[in-house]
Amino acid sequence: MAGIPGIGSGIDINSIVGAMVNAEKAPKEAQLARLEKASTTKFSALGELKGALSAFQTAMKDLNSLALFEKRSATSTNASALTASASKTALAGSYQMTVERLASSSKVATAALASDFTAAADGKLTVKLGAADAGVEVDIASGDTLVQIRDKLNTALKDKGITANVINNPADGQSRLVLNAKETGAGKDISIETADAALAGLALDGSVQSTGNGAGYLQQAADAEFTVDGLALKSPSNTVDNAIPEVTLTLSGKTEADKPLTLTVDQDKSGVTANIKKFVDAYNKLIKTSNELTSVTRIGEDKPPVTGGLVGDATVRTLLGAVRNELVSPADQEGVRVLADLGITTQKDGTLKIDDTKLGKALTDNFDAVGTFFAGDTGLMSRVDKRIDGYIQTGGVLEQRMSGLQTTITGIDKQREDLTRRVAQMQARLFAQFNAMDSLVSRLNSTSDRLAQALGSLPGVVKQSS
Known part of the structure; x- marks a missing residue:
């Protein structure tokens, strides 16, 4: 219960109790605040260090791969016409190449038909992809429209890689069925055969070019034609395997006349260079992070220095x-x-710097030695990884320290709760003591006043005038 100034003793009990409580509470609160700030700062700093170490370890893992040094690159000077990839067993070499023609698939059209064409009777269409193909039979019912016939063709031919559609001519109101094949290569022309007179208008020979409104091919299936060092070659696909052993070519456009491209197959120096630079960048980030976390920066004569979370x-x-x-x-x-x-x-600041010219020369002159220097059980990456793994692995040094700091931070919350409870008990005790004192002083004052009144009323007592 709070005291009331002016009653009883006339003492300001609230101010006295408040001052005594604050004198007890403030030092402990300041101590806990300092401990919490220091622990939180160090916890964050260790987390930042662990993150930089993890990134460094990842970069080393990418470089610590013998497969990286086994890769081969295949570089084209005209990527719009040809790109390539090479397996690790491909031999290094340089090739002059031209692309004369891309492989194409068959695209055919039936003769022009009335847009309201319907099948006059039941029948069958046999769709073939090349002369040697047994073909796929498609049942057509009397009264089927071109759209219905298209849908039946698409259902029956989906596994064969052939699609059909209807193209309408607004000028004359006529329509044609157009079929496209997915498979490329000479001899893969689409043809439609039928023995039923009612469906004769849908028959076509894919090896004959369509002229006017006649049936035939709009695009004939053909092989790709290209040269390697002057040797004329063909391929049914625009993806060509083993024309150059262990090299896959992807043809995507024709080269200009008298302007061959150069395809270079070599060790994948660019991939190795990229991973070396990634390793150096990750190491430099680790060093810069460590420098920031352990630095002491002065910001003025009358101001305290700014210190990193892991100074010392x-x-x-x-x-x-x-x-x-x-x-x-x-x-x-x-x-x-x-x-x-x-x-x-x-x-000077501990970071690494790369001389690109010297690195390029080393990769050209000693590519295999670069691989064994970095990769393998005795390579640099493995040796460094062993040095840092104990710090960042699960249950490692940094995790243990961070766990200990987290326990400390959690303990601070518990200490604050205990302090709040202890202060509340102290405050209640002080109020009880001061209020009891105030009540006693009030009673003593009251007794003194009554005694003074009684004495003043006795005979012979002369009151002193003020």
């Missing part, structure tokens, strides 16, 4: 020291022994 942290020093030791440790091989042999050097 032994974990960071130990970790980076171990990684740097591996980076400068020479490999037991010829050709490429240290990063400097690849044009990768350390700058």
Whole structure:
């Protein structure tokens, strides 16, 4: 119960109790706030360090792959006409190539028919894809319209890769069935045969060109025609396997006359270069992150410095020291022994820098040595990974430290709850004590006043005038 100033003792009990409670509470609250800030800052800093380490480990994993150094590139100087891919067993080489013609599929049309054409009687259509094809029989019913015939053809021919549609001519009101084949290559022409006179208007020979409103091909099936170093070659598909052993060619357009393209099959230097740069970038990010987390920055003579979350942290020093030791440790091989042999050097701030010219020369002159330097059980990537894995793996050093900090932060909340409860009990006790004192003083004052009145009314007592 709160005291009331002016009653009883006349003391401001609220102010006195408030001051005593604050004197008890404020230092502990400040202590908990400092501990929470320090723990949260360090927790966030360790998380940031762990993220940079994880990115670094991922970059190393990509580079620590012998398959990366087994890949072959196939580069065309005219990608609009030809692209290619090569397996790891493809031999290096350079080829002059032309694309004379792309492989095409059959597109045919029936003779022009009235737009209201209907089948005069039941019958069958046999659709073939090439002369040697047994064909697919499609039942047509009397009265079927062109649209109904189209739908029956599409249902029957879907597994054969042939589609049909109706094309209408607004000028003369006539219609034609048009069929398209998916499969390319010479001899894969669509033909429609029928023994039924009522369906004779739907028959067509796909090897004969359509002229005017007559039946025949609109586009004839044909092989792709191309040359490799002057040798004339053909392919039923625009995707060509093994014209050059272990190389897949994709033809997509004709080359200009007297302007051959060059196809170069080689070791995949660009892919290796990209992964080396990704490794260097990830390492530089790790170094910059570590520098920021361990730095002390002065911002003025009268202001406290800004400090990173891991200033003076032994974990960071130990970790980076171990990684740097591996980076400068020479490999037991010829050709490429240290990063400097690849044009990768350390700058003043601890980050790495790549000399692209020197790296390119090393990949050209010592490609296999670059692979064994980086990849494999004894390669640089494996050695560095072993140094950092214990820090970022599940249950590793950083996770354990972060778990401990999380426990501390959770404990701070519990301490705050305990402090609030203890302060409330202290406040209640102080109010009870001060109110009891106030009540006692009030009673004593009352007794004093009554005694003074009684004494003042006795005979012979002369009151002193004011």
